[in-house]
Amino acid sequence: xCGIVGLLLKDPDKQDFLGEYGTExxxxxxTRGCDSAGLAAYTNEVSEEGxxxxxxxxxxxxxxxxxxxxxxxxxxxxxxxxxxxxxxxxIVPYGPAxxxxxxxxENCPEVHILSIGRSIEVYKDVGHPAEIxxxxxxxxxxxxxxxxxxxxxxxxxxxxxxxHPFTVGEDxxxxxxxSLSNPHSLRRMxxxxxxxxxTDNDTxxxxxxxxxRLREGDDMETALKAAFRELDGFYTLLIGTNNxxxxxxxxxxxxxxxxAENEGYVAIASEFRSLAHLPxxxxxxxxxxxxxxxxxxxxxxxxxx
Amino acid sequence: xxxxxxxxxxxxxxxxxxxRELNYYLHHxxxxxxxxxxxxxxxxxxHHIAVGLDAPIKVDILGNAGYFVGGMNKQAHIxxxxxxGWSVAExxxxxxxxxxxxxxxxxxxxxxGGLLVIEKDASSRCGISMKGxxxxxxxxxxxFSAFMAQAGHLVVCGNAGDGLGDSLYEAVIYVxxxxxxxxxxxxxxPMAEDDYKTLAAxxxxxxFKHHPEDFKRIASAKKLYHWNAEHYQEx
Numbered sequence: 389x390c391g392i393v394g395l396l397l398k399d400p401d402k403q404d405f406l407g408e409y410g411t412e413x414x415x416x417x418x419t420r421g422c423d424s425a426g427l428a429a430y431t432n433e434v435s436e437e438g439x440x441x442x443x444x445x446x447x448x449x450x451x452x453x454x455x456x457x458x459x460x461x462x463x464x465x466x467x468x469x470x471x472x473x474x475x476x477x478x479i480v481p482y483g484p485a486x487x488x489x490x491x492x493x494e495n496c497p498e499v500h501i502l503s504i505g506r507s508i509e510v511y512k513d514v515g516h517p518a519e520i521x522x523x524x525x526x527x528x529x530x531x532x533x534x535x536x537x538x539x540x541x542x543x544x545x546x547x548x549x550x551x552h553p554f555t556v557g558e559d560x561x562x563x564x565x566x567s568l569s570n571p572h573s574l575r576r577m578x579x580x581x582x583x584x585x586x587t588d589n590d591t592x593x594x595x596x597x598x599x600x601r602l603r604e605g606d607d608m609e610t611a612l613k614a615a616f617r618e619l620d621g622f623y624t625l626l627i628g629t630n631n632x633x634x635x636x637x638x639x640x641x642x643x644x645x646x647x648a649e650n651e652g653y654v655a656i657a658s659e660f661r662s663l664a665h666l667p668x669x670x671x672x673x674x675x676x677x678x679x680x681x682x683x684x685x686x687x688x689x690x691x692x693x
Numbered sequence: 694x695x696x697x698x699x700x701x702x703x704x705x706x707x708x709x710x711x712x713r714e715l716n717y718y719l720h721h722x723x724x725x726x727x728x729x730x731x732x733x734x735x736x737x738x739x740h741h742i743a744v745g746l747d748a749p750i751k752v753d754i755l756g757n758a759g760y761f762v763g764g765m766n767k768q769a770h771i772x773x774x775x776x777x778g779w780s781v782a783e784x785x786x787x788x789x790x791x792x793x794x795x796x797x798x799x800x801x802x803x804x805x806g807g808l809l810v811i812e813k814d815a816s817s818r819c820g821i822s823m824k825g826x827x828x829x830x831x832x833x834x835x836x837f838s839a840f841m842a843q844a845g846h847l848v849v850c851g852n853a854g855d856g857l858g859d860s861l862y863e864a865v866i867y868v869x870x871x872x873x874x875x876x877x878x879x880x881x882x883p884m885a886e887d888d889y890k891t892l893a894a895x896x897x898x899x900x901f902k903h904h905p906e907d908f909k910r911i912a913s914a915k916k917l918y919h920w921n922a923e924h925y926q927e928x
Contacts, residue, residue, distance in 0.1 A: 641817055641835070644779060644797065660757050660778060661738030674757065674776050676797055676816050679836065 389540055390552075390565040391417025392645070394626045394656035396533040396633045396685050402652055402667075406431075407529030409666060411521040413655070414536045416662030418517050422538035424551035425520050426512025428561040428628055430687075431531035433507040440485040440558070443502040443510040444492070445548060446475045451498065453477045460491055473524045476502075478509050500549070505559030507531065507630055512551040532687050535628040537563035544589045554595040557603060559630040562595040565658055566623030566643045574618065594619055598627065608634050612682050624677075626656060634684045641679035648672040654685050702730040712739050724748045736762075738778065743771055746788075763790035766807060782809040785826050798835070801828040804845065810899045817854065820847040823864055829899035839866050840876065848895050850903055861913035867892050869908050880914040 393413040397403050410427060418425075434441050446453075453472035457479060461468050466483035481488045485504065492499055502510040511524040517538050521527060537552035544550050553561035568574075571590035578596050579585065585592055597618060601611035608627070612634065615625075622642035627634040635656055637645055648655045648663045650672040655663050663669050677683055697704040703723065705715050719731065731752045736742055740759040743752050746769040754762065757775035767786040776794035785804035791812070792800075798816045801809040804826025811819075811828070817835030820828045825844040833851035840856070842864030852870035859876020866879075867888070875881070884892075884905075892905040 640837075641798070646778075646797070659738055659759060660776065661759055664737035664757065670756070675795065679817070 389420040389658075391420045391422070391538040391658040391662070392563045392565050392624060392626045392656070393417060393536040393658075393662055394534065394563075394628070394633050394635065394654075396654045396687065397652070398654070399652040403532060404530045406531045406534055407525075407527045409653075409655075410529065410534045410536055411517075411526045412665050413657055413662045414517040414521060414526070414538060416664070417536075417538040417658060419661075420538060420658065421540045422517065423541055423546045424512065424514045424548070425517035425536070425538045426510065426551045426553050426563075427521075427526055427529075427534060427536040428503065428508055428510045428553040428555065429526075429529040429531050429534040430507045430559070430628065430630065431509050431529060433630070434480055436482060438484050439480065439482055440488070440504050441478060441480050441506065441509065442488065442492075442504055443508070443555075444477045444479065445500045445502050445512075446477075446496075446498050447500065448498040449475055451475060456496060456499070459495070460488070463495075464488065464491060473511070476511055476513075476524050503555040503559075503561065505630065508555065508559045508561065508628070510553060510555055510561065512537075512553065513548045514546060514551065533628065533633055535561055535563055535626055535633070537565075542567055544587065549587050550589050552591060553628070554589070554592050556592075556595050556599040559628075560595075560599050560602070561628045562591065562598065563626050564591040564594060564623055565645075566621060566625075566638070568594060568619055568621035568623065570618075570620040590621075594623070594625060602629075608632055608684050609682050612636055616680055624658070631687045632684055634682065635677055636682055637677055637679050639680045641677075645677050646674060647677060647683070648674045698726065698728065701727050702732070703728045704732045704734065706734045707737065707739055707742070708735040712741055716741065716744060719743060719746055719748075719750075719752075723750060736773075736775070740778070743769070746771070749788075757794070766790055776813075781811075782807070782826075785809060795832075796830075800830075801826055804828075806845075808895075808898060814851065820845075820864070823847070827895055829895055829901065831899075831901055833870065836873075837876065839864055842866075846891065846895060848892065848899070848908070850901055858911050858913070860917055861911075863913070865891075866911040867905075867908040868911060869903055872909070872911070875911065878914050878917045879911050882910045882912050884908070884910045 457468045469480040471478045552563040555561045568590040571593035574593040624643040624645045733754045736756045738759040744764040747767040749768045752771040754773045759778040763771040764783040768788045772791045780799040782790040785807040787807040791810040795813045796811045796815040800815045800819045802821045809828045812831040814832035819834040819838040821840045823842040823845045827846045829848040836854035837856045843862040847866045849868045853872045855874045856876035858879030889905045
């Protein structure tokens with residue numbers, strides 16, 4: 389069974405502990421059985437106009453990230469911040485994002501872009517969540533919110549690319565517990581609109597559908613109402629954007645989810661045991677999201693309040 | 694294997710010893726060692742706590758429990774001082790399971806006897822396929838509660854979600870609040886004298902002070918019991 393986790397820290401003083409809390413939550417889901425795991429964290433935002441943060445995955449373990457950024461720096465004549473962890477790296481090239489993207493595509497065929505955005509950082513791989521957290525130092529992440537997933541594949545292959553979160557567009561990610569029965573028809577519909585798919589995974593179809601709706605001008609609630617009409621199957625979906633966490637379950641609420649909310653945070657998981665070690669969870673409001681209800685927590689409104 | 698035993702009282706910390714060890718002790722050694730009361734600390738949402746008990750012991754779980762807590766219970770009185778995950782008291786045979794907080798889905802499913810009390814809300818499919826157990830919910834229940842319930846009683850002091858009592862057999866549902874919709878073949882019926890007596894006894898056992906007169910009776914219309922060829926095979 390897949391497991392999903394989400395955490396939005398309302399209390400700015402807790403934001404240094406985002407990775408610490410998130411790792412405990414992710415590891416707490418491991419007993420549902422998992423072949424891979426991943427986490428997207430919304431960290432400090434890049435403020436410069438046109439500049440984006442790239443999360444990268446190398447299919448070669450022997451990649452030299454310093455050499456790659458040095459070559460990029462020379463070719464594109466721009467400064468680059470680099471944070472490297474084994475076969476993952478997060479880079480912030482202070483140059484136009486589209487040119488960086490093209491340079492990576494043309495010069496580094498073994499490098500895949502996991503995410504692009506102002507604040508999102510993504511880590512995902514095959515293996516146990518505890519190993520993945522250790523390998524990529526997930527405990528060291530700080531920021532406002534995160535979305536995580538432990539996967540036990542019931543369809544499509546077990547690879548890093550099929551691990552969640554699925555990212556599309558900018559600063560958008562989605563994790564899913566369940567199974568969609570119409571991902572291929574969704575995919576055909578979206579491909580006719582020129583939308584490209586990276587994998588044959590059903591979650592990618594949901595991610596691309598929602599991101600397409602948001603890009604077409606829907607707000608999160610309208611996009612999710614469209615998803616209720618179009619997605620067929622049993623699902624709990626957790627969506628992250630630069631500012632929001634959104635949570636929905638299908639009409640029969642066949643897949644589990646539980647929310648704990650207090651003054652310091654809102655935390656979401658498939659099972660309570662992922663929330664059990666969060667601070668002061670004993671005094672949180674713990675509830676189960678209703679079927680086909682839309683839950684959206686907004687970073688700005690929470691911090692402002 | 695036990696952590697602390699004082700005068701027939703066992704204290705067990707699940708951060709120190711596993712659920713598997715706890716359940717083994719409760720099944721094999723508790724009665725032998727004269728245990729009459731058990732306190733379980735730090736359940737932290739773990740699954741299968743205190744399942745399959747078959748002794749008249751009192752068990753207090755101090756926190757939130759995960760899936761199947763108190764499942765297959767026989768004789769024991771189990772209280773969860775927190776919320777519970779899916780399928781609390783599934784297949785309960787006798788005794789009492791009480792949840793002080795909220796219950797997730799499938800609470801009291803397929804039980805044959807005994808009493809399950811949920812002091813706050815229960816989620817969907819509460820009492821699905823119950824076969825003789827009683828369930829009293831202090832708050833509301835979610836959709837498809839008492840689906841295919843065969844015997845026993847589901848008492849809902851709050852509201853009920855969609856499809857209440859779909860495909861009911863002989864179980865009876867009492868609801869104090871609003872019912873979003875009834876399931877196939879479920880119907881509201883007048884309360885009889887026996888209903889008031891049964892309901893009053895269940896409310897008293899559960900510790901709720903509501904008036905039986907405020908409840909509606911939902912039971913099976915019994916139209917699905919047999920295939921009816923006169924329906925021109927419409928379904």
